[in-house]
Amino acid sequence: MENLLVSLLPKEQYSVAVRYAATLLIVGVATLLRLSLSDELQHYPVLLFFPAVFLSALLFDRGSGFFATIVSAVVAAYLFIAPSESFEIDIREFVPLSIFIVTGFTISAVTEALRQAIQKLARSETQKSLLLEELSHRTKNDLFMVSSVLTLQARAQSDPNVRAALQAAVARVAVIARAQERLRGDNDGGSVEMAAYLEDLCRTLGDMLRDVRPIAVLVSADKLEVNSSDAVSIGLIVNELVTNAIKYAFPDDRGGTVKVTLAQTGGGVELVVEDDGVGCPPEPSPGDGSRLVRLLAAQMQGDLSRDPRHAGCKTVVRLPIRRLN
Incomplete structure (x- = not known):
């Protein structure tokens, strides 16, 4: 789930015009979907606008989420709250609409914090991978240096048993060095x-x-x-x-x-x-x-x-x- 959210987030900061245009598109899609389900959702005029608010805030920023909330409230008031195609709202419908606006603003603020936390986590994971790769590289070099020293010591020994023991140590150090050489920093350790x-x-x-x-x-x-x-x-x-x-x-x-x-x-x-x-x-x-x-x-x-x-x-x-x- 975490990786999915990271992949959804944009890699660059878009301009205000682009963010708000995309937000209008998201709200428009929610509006069309709500129109297609008018019979099934006749008692839930703002239900499908909650995902639009969340998605706008997640992809862009809380300002886009606030904008999506206001636009969604206006669209719902005009099209889906009786009397339709009118901004005259019965007092009984005003309270649910107000709750939607407050909830939308809250969702936008919380989603902004979530998005920033995910981005920070993604940056931390990238940094950790780079540090692990650097550590692996240095460890590999140190191990190969140890292996070279042991090889020189083995060649200098006249006792065949000592030479064999040093050569076995060289091979074991090389095993660890090759594992470090192929280490991938995408999991713990x-x-x-x-x-x-x-x-x-x-x-x-x-x-x-x-x-x-x-x-x-x-x-x-x-x-x-x-x-x-x-x-x-x-x-x-x-x-x-x-x-x-x-x-x-x-x-x-x-x-x-x-x-x-x-x-x-x-x-x-x-x-x-x-x-x-x-x-x-x-x-x-x-x-x-x-x-x-x-x-x-x-x-x-x-x-x-x-x-x-x-x-x-x-x-x-x-x-x-x-x-x-």
């Missing part, structure tokens, strides 16, 4: 369109980890938006599962395919990461990546399972999160 986000993330992981092995990383994701915190959590889960698949599912330089699927379900979303490699280990890995995936799934009140019937390794994560579009 921002939202991320998941299809493009996952495609970008998986393309980068494939380029970084496959070396010369013919490993394809494919993404199939529904067009849906989720809030930024859920997007980061999903991105981290995908990062860990795809990284493990590329590292361990294809030993001895063999090739294969890793497929990531994100689909909307009745209870939220379902994330599937599967490969056609050597298969899952008998027990979940005790490594930091596997623990992080289980922790993120539990934190989002989801569940994680493996499909033992799959030829390679197939992990299914069901998350009860709400899409935003």
Whole structure:
């Protein structure tokens, strides 16, 4: 409803002549409608003029609402209050007409305040979106800077375990940075369109980890938006599962395919990461990546399972999160 009212409001301030001419047009439409319903509304001479007053005040200003009230009262007195086509008004009809005028003025004043509040809210929403976009841009740059520093530190390490830990940290920071890069400031906290986000993330992981092995990383994701915190959590889960698949599912330089699927379900979303490699280990890995995936799934009140019937390794994560579009 709020967005509808914002879309109805004019984007610029019209001249007095234009506003009053448009107000006359609105009252004219109400008059024609009242004439067409003369039998049904014979006891309600001013009923259809209330929307005309409200609309005039909403679209323009309270002055237009006052003008619509006066014109409507004159038209009603002349055409719809007995005796018709005359400005002679019985004392019994004068009081209802006076009440209409007072009510019309009140509607105009209240509607003016409502219009200004809506416009102020729309400006605030625009400003919030701009600030969120600026914050996202700066955060993204800071995260990429952190990622670059960690990359340099990893290259300088001679211990392969330390180097691997730093490289894993780089990948996780990059997941958050890419979510910030795709952040849209049109919801509380921002939202991320998941299809493009996952495609970008998986393309980068494939380029970084496959070396010369013919490993394809494919993404199939529904067009849906989720809030930024859920997007980061999903991105981290995908990062860990795809990284493990590329590292361990294809030993001895063999090739294969890793497929990531994100689909909307009745209870939220379902994330599937599967490969056609050597298969899952008998027990979940005790490594930091596997623990992080289980922790993120539990934190989002989801569940994680493996499909033992799959030829390679197939992990299914069901998350009860709400899409935003």
